[in-house]
Amino acid sequence: MSAIPPPQEKLDPRVKRTRALIQQAFNELLAEKGFxxxxxxxxxxxxxxxxxxxxxxxxxxxxxxxxxxxxAFMQALEKRTLSACxxxxxxLKALVVIVCEFLAQANNLCKAGExxxxxxxxxxxxxxxxxxxxxxLEQVRSELDPKxxxxxxxxxxxxxxxxxxxxxxxxxxxxxxxDILPLVQSNLQLKEDG
Amino acid sequence: MSAIPPPQEKLDPRVKRTRALIQQAFNELLAEKGFxxxxxxxxxxxxxxxxxxxxxxxxxxxxxxxxxxxxAFMQALEKRTLSACxxxxxxLKALVVIVCEFLAQANNLCKAGExxxxxxxxxxxxxxxxxxxxxxLEQVRSELDPKxxxxxxxxxxxxxxxxxxxxxxxxxxxxxxxDILPLVQSNLQLKEDG
DNA sequence: TATAATAAACAACTACTGTTGCATATTAAA
DNA sequence: TTTAATATGCAACAGTAGTTGTTTATTATA
Numbered sequence: 088m089s090a091i092p093p094p095q096e097k098l099d100p101r102v103k104r105t106r107a108l109i110q111q112a113f114n115e116l117l118a119e120k121g122f123x124x125x126x127x128x129x130x131x132x133x134x135x136x137x138x139x140x141x142x143x144x145x146x147x148x149x150x151x152x153x154x155x156x157x158x159a160f161m162q163a164l165e166k167r168t169l170s171a172c173x174x175x176x177x178x179l180k181a182l183v184v185i186v187c188e189f190l191a192q193a194n195n196l197c198k199a200g201e202x203x204x205x206x207x208x209x210x211x212x213x214x215x216x217x218x219x220x221x222x223x224l225e226q227v228r229s230e231l232d233p234k235x236x237x238x239x240x241x242x243x244x245x246x247x248x249x250x251x252x253x254x255x256x257x258x259x260x261x262x263x264x265x266d267i268l269p270l271v272q273s274n275l276q277l278k279e280d281g
Numbered sequence: 282m283s284a285i286p287p288p289q290e291k292l293d294p295r296v297k298r299t300r301a302l303i304q305q306a307f308n309e310l311l312a313e314k315g316f317x318x319x320x321x322x323x324x325x326x327x328x329x330x331x332x333x334x335x336x337x338x339x340x341x342x343x344x345x346x347x348x349x350x351x352x353a354f355m356q357a358l359e360k361r362t363l364s365a366c367x368x369x370x371x372x373l374k375a376l377v378v379i380v381c382e383f384l385a386q387a388n389n390l391c392k393a394g395e396x397x398x399x400x401x402x403x404x405x406x407x408x409x410x411x412x413x414x415x416x417x418l419e420q421v422r423s424e425l426d427p428k429x430x431x432x433x434x435x436x437x438x439x440x441x442x443x444x445x446x447x448x449x450x451x452x453x454x455x456x457x458x459x460d461i462l463p464l465v466q467s468n469l470q471l472k473e474d475g
Numbered sequence: 476t477a478t479a480a481t482a483a484a485c486a487a488c489t490a491c492t493g494t495t496g497c498a499t500a501t502t503a504a505a
Numbered sequence: 506t507t508t509a510a511t512a513t514g515c516a517a518c519a520g521t522a523g524t525t526g527t528t529t530a531t532t533a534t535a
Contacts, residue, residue, distance in 0.1 A: 206400030242440030243433045273467040331484050
């Protein structure tokens, strides 16, 4: 059994049930206390499964968080069918909005300053941004190689979105995305006659 | 006693000694096994101090790593007297080189894929890049507010340097820094007639 | 030098981690 | 329906994480 489970194909119903129980328990606990304060014991007590069973699915609570975040962010992307799209300024702006809103929501889940929480969110979200950008850039001409441009842009998007999400007096995500769009685009270094 | 100790002022010699022992033990252990594999017990055994004493100085091993990284990166910056400088393209390039070389060195310290290690390094290093850039931007005119420009540029610098440092067949840091300099500068959105 | 402050050592404690071997229950497939 | 595979439950294990109260040793200061 894989530790970070791949997209659910034909899954043993027991596995499906157990993972759902873990996920639900985890979400409930996240809502009531910070990620740091949650132990694997807490999760398995809440889910009413055996602790050893948890370790059969995830190496530790950090892997569970990574998995949850990845799932949630993929869902946010797919809800707006962004993953299947090509590059356009509008799509890029939509991507920024999604990241902003996702991080704002994530900030509500964890008490301030939960270092590991933030780091794991970042890793998972930024990687997916980068993958999407690389996919887009395959179809568009840039001054740079696509890998470098996608890397630069993904870090900028994530970084700015995170700063925005922590700002208490922030403008709407749409407005902010519009504001920083030129900055983000400058990292893609697109050729004008593309 | 503060958990993340401030720059050493007049410090009780016992405190100084203990922290030095912890640091040294930590570095020795990092050299021989990955960060994940190191326990607080390991550190205190190696340093020949009591385990409770460790907790009097650092909340956990992650805080110790943060402290070590911060110290090391600050030293790398100061060695080239960058922190006292103003903005110039040459200084910006030098900063990129420093980050690249620092990350290349850090990658040697930890076995591949040590998730928490990388995250903590990133947090500490990127914050310091951002602080320095904000300091520079106070003296220079930009299209954006300094905070936003510094945020964007700091994420790009860190992100690109990290990708570069993981590339097995990488060009010299100087060359790479020169290549990506325009990209980095585009995030600062400097006014030409500054 | 005498004294007050405090760092470090020590020991004990609760709780959690990650793992293992085995029994039981569920599932899929012949 | 029978059978083989496997997920889960269960119990126990050694090891670690943090914390606490007390004692001892070191330091700074009057």
